Amino acid sequence: MIDKIVLDIKNLSVSYGDVEAVSNISLQVKEGQIVTVIGPNGAGKTTMLSAVMGLLSSKGVVNFEGVAYLSPDVEEMVAQGMNLVPEKRELFSEMSIEDNLILGAFQRHRMGRRDSAKTMDEVFALFPRLKERRNQMAGTLSGGERQMLAVGRALMAKPKLLMLDEPSLGLAPLIVREIFRIIVELKRRGVSILLVEQNARAALQVADYAYVLETGELKIEGPASELADDPRIIAAYLGLGGKHQDKLAG
Incomplete structure (x- = not known):
């Protein structure tokens, strides 16, 4: 094949x-x-x-x-x-984790795909720390949490x-080890x-x-x-x- x-x-x-x-x-x-x-x-x-x-x-x-x-x-x-997680992460600091994630699904929503709640559950399963703090402002997160949110937001678009x-x-x-573990897990998920x-x-x-x-x-x-x-x-x-x-x- x-x-x-x-x-x-x-x-x-x-x-x-x-x-x-x-x-x-x-x-x-x-x-x-x-x-x-x-x-x-x-x-x-x-x-x-x-x-x-x-x-x-x-x-x-x-x-x-x-x-x-x-x-x-x-x-x-x-x-x-296609989706890109930029080096500077470019999150909306004055918005919550959850709202940042919802924005990641904007294009799918515009195309009539109404599956963002399910996708968010999948993202939270990958990043339990984000789920715990879903109402926290993105600007208050640590560097590692910001990177997790940036990856999570990209995944909301269900990229190929x-x-x-x-x-x-x-x-x-x-x-870093945690981020790379998640990269391997994403590959496992296709x-x-x-x-x-x-x-x-x-x-x-x-x-x-x-x-x-x-x-x-x-x-x-x-x-x-x-x-x-x-x-x-x-x-x-x-x-x-x-x-x-x-x-x-x-």
Whole structure:
């Protein structure tokens, strides 16, 4: 049986003025896979995700669920089942956890899908801490809780592809482990995931396939377990003296 390809990016390039931030990137995410893109700060990882989502204009083709988009539109991509949890989480601080979650289901509601209560129960089952504090204002949450809410809000849209931008950024190691445990659980539930991450070790442990992005170009790719054992990756990203460790820690 041939694995269904959910996302197929071909020759994606993004420029800021005359500067090309991302150059001719091609990558795939298959159904039910966790695919990770690792690389140092400034490599173009966030730019790539923003272009795929339609938040930045780009050149190249984004093929999602069998439909080719030459310049994706963010509303259309969400409607088709793509969702992005941005690095800054971008929650509504003056609104409760529950209201933030309800907003995540806005597009489905607009399309006539009235299943948000059931979906919210599923999110609360994944994140019991959010359920306990469902009436608390988002602005009063800890960093880990904010990340859980950002992921939960994206799940309210019932995405076919969930893109996560640096989900471990700024979180304590214990919380990072919890977030990655949830990422694996989402895969088990059939969500395809594109994970951009500065914590290379954690990302390679959970991913099926991995790409290394440096200075806007994909340099290395392969099964995540193989990249975790690749001397070049160990030297650059996994060893204590790795050349990118200082950048990855920030």
